[in-house]
Amino acid sequence: MTTTIQLVSPVDGRVYAERQYADAMQVEQALTAATSAQAQWQRRSLSERAALCSAAVDAMLAMKTDIVAELAWQMGRPVRYGAGELRGFEERARHMIAIAPQALADIEPTPIAGFRRRIKREPLGTVLVVAPWNYPYLTAVNTIIPALMAGNAVILKHASQTLLVGERFAQAMRRANLPEGLFHNLLLDHDQTAAVIASGRVQQVNFTGSVDAGKAMESAACGGFLGMGLELGGKDPAYVRADANLEHAVENLVDGSFFNSGQSCCAVERIYVDRKIYPAFVEAFVALTRQYVLGNPLEEATTLGPLVNAGAADFVRGQIADAVAQGARALIDPSAFAADAPGSAYLAPQVLVDVTHKMSVMRDESFGPVVGIMPVDGDDEAIALMNDSEFGLSASIWTRDLAAAERLGDELRTGTVFMNRCDYLDPALAWTGVKNSGRGVTLSRLGYDGLTRAKSFHLRHEI
Known part of the structure; x- marks a missing residue:
């Protein structure tokens, strides 16, 4: 021993x-x-x-x-x-x-x-x-x-x-x-x-x-x-409705996806966006993601540090490669992040589109800086996809309509429902999960x- x-x-x-x-x-x-x-x-x-x-x-x-x-x-x-x-x-x-x-x-x-x-x-x-x-x-x-x-x-x-x-x-x-x-x-x-x-x-x-x-x-x-x-575990989803404040949703969902290099049980790992605003959302999301600085976490300029170890980073690399092989498109060029190095703990953030629930990156917990984004044709499709998971820790709805958020929240099988925020624990509220x-x-x-x-x-x- x-x-x-x-x-x-x-x-x-x-x-x-x-x-x-x-x-x-x-x-x-x-x-x-x-x-x-x-x-x-x-x-x-x-x-x-x-x-x-x-x-x-x-x-x-x-x-x-x-x-x-x-x-x-x-x-x-x-x-x-x-x-x-x-x-x-x-x-x-x-x-x-x-x-x-x-x-x-x-x-x-x-x-x-x-x-x-x-x-x-x-x-x-x-x-x-x-x-x-x-x-x-x-x-x-x-x-x-x-x-x-x-x-x-x-x-x-x-x-x-x-x-x-x-x-x-x-x-x-x-x-x-x-x-x-x-x-x-x-x-x-x-x-x-x-x-x-x-x-x-x-x-x-x-x-x-x-x-x-x-x-x-x-x-x-x-x-x-x-x-x-x-x-x-968690595989927490977000739904951006057509009436959402786009700038606010993008800023907070990028942070919710990539803060702590995505190593959070309640990190946002999959996003569903109303088809009407999907192109604008993805464009803004990618632009903000590209502003991250991947590097030595002891340097003040760094906004994205390494994953906990190389094995964790390689798992996420494998999910990305598998998704791309199945038809997904990766919108971030890792070479734009100098510290990204295959086989190391340093991994550039990645945004995937043309994803499906047949892909591991949309089913299995990533625990790393990757997120898949899918267009949806309304509330019913979004709720069905959000609930299509073995996990249920938290979920977020991005909308200006409080009544809609409460109505949709009742349909979500999750421990916490957020509206216009994510990746946060309020100590006055119960922190709990359902399913796995x-x-x-x-x-x-x-x-x-x-x-x-x-x-x-x-x-x-x-x-």
Whole structure:
């Protein structure tokens, strides 16, 4: 068994960090300490938990300068955008702290004389967070802060590609003086993670990642009667109606397609445009795409960094080549982007037309800077194509007609419906998916439901 993990940077292919996996004793100590610390933590008042969690958020933000450069080295996002993830981290964390008193408040049914009845929300125990590399702070904080606020202990298993993020979380918790043993960052391999899930020592697992990995999580949990929150893949569609604000739609959909090099579960990967405006939309979309600067993410001028590794880039190259072989047209010349190099992690953005749903690029998650655009003859065709997917995370409708957006949104099989925006998580709303995009909810008041259990009190005080 390999005892160390190497973090290979997509920037230059060199080893950026190397760490030891946790050994069996460290895992056992963490699980035992978490159980002990949680028993005391749940007795703390909500205001005490809020103060300590807020201090942890402050401590993380104080490390912003170092974090931005680390992100670029670890997963390739340009430094000019690195601070944006921390802004989102803060927004989500502060919101979940603020709504905790309401979300965790007792539920009291209609009074009955002689009885006191209420439903209390109690913590589950220990929550295992298995976080991905693409938005390593945002995805992890979706569970970590509300889990702690609800009175749970947390064990974080971060992706090896962003292992330094796990260390930053641990550092922030120490600086905030969280109780010893309440939060642990563990470097685990796949077998160790499965063993922790199957151990009976954790009561909830929240995972963000691929469909196949989600199936592995469920297999490990089989028979354990623990909760599973799964945010898996996406192939998110957009529909641009004839009445859309064309300039606004183009600007936001280009960003929604290519931000973070398309490495987002809710990135826009397929676009359907009313035939009346299709030529104008494609022309403007391509023109704006050509303005991206592909290059070293540590340089301020760079707006598009490398994919996480060469293998990920080659997968997208294969999708593009396969689509072109089936009749699609690629509208972007990769040679216009000097950093694009076959076999490397650096990949130029690509816009494909004359695409069909027989092509992988319109069916399978790309997780890279490519988007297919199709003309449609109205709402019915657009909705049918948008729903023609094994995924259902988010979908966007671009129109000036609010009533139409709400009507069409009711027909979409997706977790989130956007109007005139995309690729954004509002912490006041439930983040969830349908079909192969996952199960469970994070964020919003509903996000606390999967981190607590209901306990009913039926007290007859007049006899």
